[in-house]
Amino acid sequence: MQRFDELDMKILSELTVDASISVPQLSKKLNVNASVLYSRIKRLSKRNLIERYTVTVNESMLGINVKAVVGINRDPKLKEKIRSELLRISEVRSVSEVTGRFDMVVSVNSRTLEELHNVVIERIGKIEGIQNTETFVEMQRTDKEPIYAVRSS
Numbered sequence: 001m002q003r004f005d006e007l008d009m010k011i012l013s014e015l016t017v018d019a020s021i022s023v024p025q026l027s028k029k030l031n032v033n034a035s036v037l038y039s040r041i042k043r044l045s046k047r048n049l050i051e052r053y054t055v056t057v058n059e060s061m062l063g064i065n066v067k068a069v070v071g072i073n074r075d076p077k078l079k080e081k082i083r084s085e086l087l088r089i090s091e092v093r094s095v096s097e098v099t100g101r102f103d104m105v106v107s108v109n110s111r112t113l114e115e116l117h118n119v120v121i122e123r124i125g126k127i128e129g130i131q132n133t134e135t136f137v138e139m140q141r142t143d144k145e146p147i148y149a150v151r152s153s
Contacts, residue, residue: 011041075130
């Protein structure tokens with residue numbers, strides 16, 4: 001495992017909150033020389049601790065108001081075909097294989113409950129090898145920004 005120090009963790013925490021922060025602003029916030037931050041961020045990227053910089057879209061402004069998780073049981077022989085078919089559905093945001101009562105969980109975003117119903121019943125449910133589904137509609141969500149800290153071994 002690679003070692004990262006306290007400054008690396010502070011940089012990660014700040015960039016997680018706002019990846020668009022300029023290095024000079026970050027320099028003032030962390031009280032660290034900007035040239036040190038430039039080199040640290042470059043090193044964190046090169047070492048793949050920072051995988052990418054991204055944008056979070058306010059999807060409700062686009063009319064995407066319904067978020068759900070769909071638990072799926074499937075024929076194990078058709079695992080890859082099912083995963084591939086699920087990823088072709090535009091409303092599907094992620095597909096995870098899991099332990100527990102389901103074989104997979106799929107995150108689905110849609111504009112309305114009717115659209116979600118159509119996606120789950122008409123599209124997901126009709127994929128060959130899907131045995132049953134159970135849908136959990138998100139009613140309220142509270143996200144927490146991760147706080148990264150150096151862990152002692």
